[in-house]
Amino acid sequence: MGQLSKKTFLFCSFIGLLLLLFCARGTKKKLSLRVVSLVPSITEVIFALGKESLLVGNTIYCDYPEGAKKIYKVGDFINPSLEKIVALRPDIVFLTLPAQKIIQEKLNTLKIKTFVSQPKDFETMLDEIKEIGRQLGAEKRACSLSHFLQEAKEKIRFPPIKVYIEISPQPIISIGKKSFLSDILEKQGLKNIFSDIEEEYPIIRIEDIIKRDPEVVLILHPLSRKEEVKKRLGLEKVKAVQSGQIIDEINPDLLLRPGPRIIEGLKMLHSILSSKPGHEK
Amino acid sequence: MRNNPSLLLFPLIAIIFLSLSLGPGGVRGEIIFKIRLPRVLLGIFAGGVLSFVGGVLQGLLENPLCDPYILGIASGATFGVSLSLLFGHVSYFFIPPFAFAFSLLSLFFVYTLAQVSGRIQKLSLILSGVLISFLFSSLSILAMTFSKQPLAQIIYLIMGNLSVLFSPLTLMSFLIVFIISLILLYFLFSYAQELNILSTGEEAAISVGIDTERLVRMVFIISSLLTGFVVSFVGSISFVGLVVPHIARALYGYDHRKILPASFLLGSSLLLISDIFARTTAPVELPLSVVTALFGVPFFFYRLRRL
Amino acid sequence: MDAILLKELSFGYTKENLFQNFSLSIPEGDFLGIIGPNGSGKTTLLKLIAGLLKSTSGQVLVFGEDLFHRKPKERGRLIGYMPQESHFLWNFKVKEVVLMGRYPYHRRFEREKREDFEIADLAMRLTNIIDLKDRGINNISTGERQRAVLARVLCQNPKILLLDEVTSHLDIGQAIEILRILRHLNTTYKITCLFSSHDINLAAMVAKRILLLAKGQVIACDRPDKVILPELLEKVYSIRPLITTHPKLNIPWVILNLRE
Numbered sequence: 001m002g003q004l005s006k007k008t009f010l011f012c013s014f015i016g017l018l019l020l021l022f023c024a025r026g027t028k029k030k031l032s033l034r035v036v037s038l039v040p041s042i043t044e045v046i047f048a049l050g051k052e053s054l055l056v057g058n059t060i061y062c063d064y065p066e067g068a069k070k071i072y073k074v075g076d077f078i079n080p081s082l083e084k085i086v087a088l089r090p091d092i093v094f095l096t097l098p099a100q101k102i103i104q105e106k107l108n109t110l111k112i113k114t115f116v117s118q119p120k121d122f123e124t125m126l127d128e129i130k131e132i133g134r135q136l137g138a139e140k141r142a143c144s145l146s147h148f149l150q151e152a153k154e155k156i157r158f159p160p161i162k163v164y165i166e167i168s169p170q171p172i173i174s175i176g177k178k179s180f181l182s183d184i185l186e187k188q189g190l191k192n193i194f195s196d197i198e199e200e201y202p203i204i205r206i207e208d209i210i211k212r213d214p215e216v217v218l219i220l221h222p223l224s225r226k227e228e229v230k231k232r233l234g235l236e237k238v239k240a241v242q243s244g245q246i247i248d249e250i251n252p253d254l255l256l257r258p259g260p261r262i263i264e265g266l267k268m269l270h271s272i273l274s275s276k277p278g279h280e281k
Numbered sequence: 282m283r284n285n286p287s288l289l290l291f292p293l294i295a296i297i298f299l300s301l302s303l304g305p306g307g308v309r310g311e312i313i314f315k316i317r318l319p320r321v322l323l324g325i326f327a328g329g330v331l332s333f334v335g336g337v338l339q340g341l342l343e344n345p346l347c348d349p350y351i352l353g354i355a356s357g358a359t360f361g362v363s364l365s366l367l368f369g370h371v372s373y374f375f376i377p378p379f380a381f382a383f384s385l386l387s388l389f390f391v392y393t394l395a396q397v398s399g400r401i402q403k404l405s406l407i408l409s410g411v412l413i414s415f416l417f418s419s420l421s422i423l424a425m426t427f428s429k430q431p432l433a434q435i436i437y438l439i440m441g442n443l444s445v446l447f448s449p450l451t452l453m454s455f456l457i458v459f460i461i462s463l464i465l466l467y468f469l470f471s472y473a474q475e476l477n478i479l480s481t482g483e484e485a486a487i488s489v490g491i492d493t494e495r496l497v498r499m500v501f502i503i504s505s506l507l508t509g510f511v512v513s514f515v516g517s518i519s520f521v522g523l524v525v526p527h528i529a530r531a532l533y534g535y536d537h538r539k540i541l542p543a544s545f546l547l548g549s550s551l552l553l554i555s556d557i558f559a560r561t562t563a564p565v566e567l568p569l570s571v572v573t574a575l576f577g578v579p580f581f582f583y584r585l586r587r588l
Numbered sequence: 589m590d591a592i593l594l595k596e597l598s599f600g601y602t603k604e605n606l607f608q609n610f611s612l613s614i615p616e617g618d619f620l621g622i623i624g625p626n627g628s629g630k631t632t633l634l635k636l637i638a639g640l641l642k643s644t645s646g647q648v649l650v651f652g653e654d655l656f657h658r659k660p661k662e663r664g665r666l667i668g669y670m671p672q673e674s675h676f677l678w679n680f681k682v683k684e685v686v687l688m689g690r691y692p693y694h695r696r697f698e699r700e701k702r703e704d705f706e707i708a709d710l711a712m713r714l715t716n717i718i719d720l721k722d723r724g725i726n727n728i729s730t731g732e733r734q735r736a737v738l739a740r741v742l743c744q745n746p747k748i749l750l751l752d753e754v755t756s757h758l759d760i761g762q763a764i765e766i767l768r769i770l771r772h773l774n775t776t777y778k779i780t781c782l783f784s785s786h787d788i789n790l791a792a793m794v795a796k797r798i799l800l801l802a803k804g805q806v807i808a809c810d811r812p813d814k815v816i817l818p819e820l821l822e823k824v825y826s827i828r829p830l831i832t833t834h835p836k837l838n839i840p841w842v843i844l845n846l847r848e
Contacts, residue, residue: 009291013294013295013298016298017298060564060565073564075564075565075566076565076566077433078431078433078434078437079437079442079444079565079566080566081305081560081565081566082316082444082446083304083305083306083312083316083317083560084305084306086306086311086312086315086316087305087306087307087309087312098430098431099430099431099433099434101373101430101434102373102434102437102438105372105373105374105446106373106444106446109446109447109448110315110446203426340678343677345677471696471697474688474691474694475691477680477684477688478688478691480677480678481674481676481677481678481680481685481688482671482674482675482676484640484669484671485671485674485688485740487638487639487640487660488638488639488640488664488667488668488669488741489664489688489689489691489692489740489744490660490661490662490663490664490665490691490692490744491660491664491691492660530678534680534681534684535678535679535680535684536680536684
């Protein structure tokens with residue numbers, strides 16, 4: 001009894017395997033460019049260029065604008081599902097380095113075209129927007145968008161206030177010279193107290209904050225609120241805490257994503273800083 | 282109760298089919314061969330080898346809580362991964378040989394440390410394994426602190442996953458490693474009766490005519506090599522090496538001649554099932570070690586209650 | 589030829605040697621009972637002969653050849669060692685445990701043959717555990733477990749049997765049974781038996797010679813009536829029991845007394 005059923009099972013398995021192989025030929029006519037974005041900021045750019053119809057997949061963190069939430073999700077930021085991406089048969093996949101190095105290598109091996117976004121400053125971001133426009137057939141729109149963003153940014157001048165920008169409370173992480181945000185803020189007049197540190201997101205000690213005595217604290221994460229920062233041990237003597245200049249109302253995505261909404265973030269920051277007593281516009 | 286472990290081959294084949302055909306990409310040749318088939322091969326390799334080695338070590342060290350990582354090899358490989366990512370622009374394909382080199386280094390350390398006046402004893406092996414584990418884990422964290430790569434990526438690589446993609450060169454090297462591993466497993470299997478007797482006590486083994494020192498040395502080195510192979514390719518997948526041999530014992534008794542092949546087949550099957558679960562149930566791919574632990578913990582709990 | 593010849597053996601667990609230039613000869617077919625206080629070296633001596641411990645100097649000659657010049661499997665075929673107690677982590681079946689004793693006769697990958705099963709059955713019958721062959725080794729009583737280990741040792745078909753405190757975990761019924769089996773093996777199969785015991789009377793019942801050991805030295809090694817003497821026992825144990833003769837057997841019988 002055992003022998004017979006073993007043989008039948010093997011035979012059926014073999015037939016099954018053959019059937020599997022035969023069904024495995026997918027044919028579909030391609031009508032237009034198919035784009036996958038693995039970077040939330042690039043998703044925003046694609047929508048801003050009006051080319052969201054080309055977007056066939058993005059990550060679960062791609063949440064702006066509303067329409068981005070409805071696009072098919074291929075996974076998270078660090079480890080998106082390669083299978084899902086390949087199944088979408090994309091013509092181009094937008095990603096960023098160094099965080100997505102692994103997925104980039106995998107896509108290269110499968111000979112899928114990738115576009116690397118790594119904006120180190122505002123100008124590079126504008127160049128990337130123009131390049132994305134070229135790739136997606138929206139050159140004119142990309143050009144006008146980047147002009148608009150450039151002009152809008154120039155209009156925003158900050159007073160030379162010392163700011164401590166917090167990305168994470170534990171461990172304490174701020175932004176350094178290499179970061180996109182630090183570059184913009186410094187160029188528009190603000191003083192990032194850690195702009196002398198090379199690293200993009202340095203881990204710092206609380207003594208460093210106290211020593212550099214910022215006038216304003218900018219919280220760019222959802223984990224602390226103004227009141228909690230005021231109570232932090234060691235920060236009582238700092239100017240920002242004493243004068244209550246702690247900003248937690250700005251959505252971190254507005255300033256941390258290198259995309260079109262950076263202007264919104266900068267405007268918000270500017271208006272908050274201007275409305276505080278004792279500073280010139 | 283089935284008495285023939287080779288019958289486990291059939292569920293494994295069924296699971297292989299399931300693994301090849303299930304997935305968000307549907308049933309397409311490119312996806313099956315380029316993406317899923319490597320996962321299946323890796324899953325069989327990792328699940329089978331880890332479970333086999335776990336079974337061997339539990340018998341050798343007379344400790345039901347042993348897993349392949351007790352000898353410190355995995356932490357060496359992990360350190361290799363962290364170190365290779367320290368400098369940013371390293372190719373991802375370069376990582377496995379780097380990791381393996383460091384697992385060999387930790388093997389050397391454990392072996393040297395475990396010598397007590399020229400002899401290797403079981404207890405000193407476990408102790409040095411734990412020591413070296415701590416050493417390399419700490420060094421790994423140090424490397425991660427200074428790394429240019431984001432932490433999340435390093436952790437993802439270390440925690441164990443089957444989503445390795447192969448270039449023709451790396452595929453060739455993997456197949457070579459797979460074949461070498463099978464040979465080493467077969468070699469270990471030939472000592473099954475010695476392991477049986479050794480698991481009843483070292484004195485019993487010596488008095489019956491087993492050169493226990495040579496056996497322990499050899500098993501340790503081969504087990505470490507095999508563990509190093511697995512961790513270098515897929516990271517540290519937890520629980521499989523610990524739980525599967527116990528399942529095998531529950532089904533087939535204690536004779537290593539049955540448990541070791543059973544562990545290999547069961548381990549492969551279980552890991553493939555975990556992988557299917559990890560990549561199809563949530564919008565995000567779950568870390569494999571999490572799924573294996575989710576399966577492993579209830580089983581262990583059940584076994585504990587029966588004790 | 590002597591079955592076992594110990595030549596100037598030196599060994600110690602610490603810097604101080606327990607055995608210093610220890611020599612002893614045991615003829616083939618001997619039945620030697622080793623008695624002595626705790627720490628006198630009874631277990632150590634048996635382990636040295638079994639090859640479980642290595643002396644720092646001197647030689648252990650088994651049938652004329654140095655113990656460690658022989659291959660391990662050869663030793664397994666010659667010497668059977670039974671420890672005081674056995675713990676089994678994994679619950680093997682009794683028959684699986686007994687069959688392990690056939691290891692020295694197998695090559696790599698050789699499975700057990702019919703001959704092995706027959707010998708195992710014979711060993712289990714001799715030790716009276718044949719009805720327990722399919723039970724788990726941890727599911728039987730201590731005495732039965734000891735007999736299973738004895739059966740395993742017997743499967744090695746050894747010429748020399750070394751048994752360490754073999755009766756200390758057994759009740760009197762089980763102890764007598766084991767000793768009967770040992771005597772049968774010694775007289776019928778000419779197996780050289782060495783055993784250690786705390787119970788002098790039990791030892792005297794089966795042994796052909798008694799070795800009285802103290803602090804790693806031979807106090808006496810002779811027929812029971814020449815060793816079990818009040819002055820020797822007092823020297824070694826610091827008590828002076830009454831020695832009489834067993835009413836049924838012609839051997840010395842130690843009678844203990846709480847009051848001197």
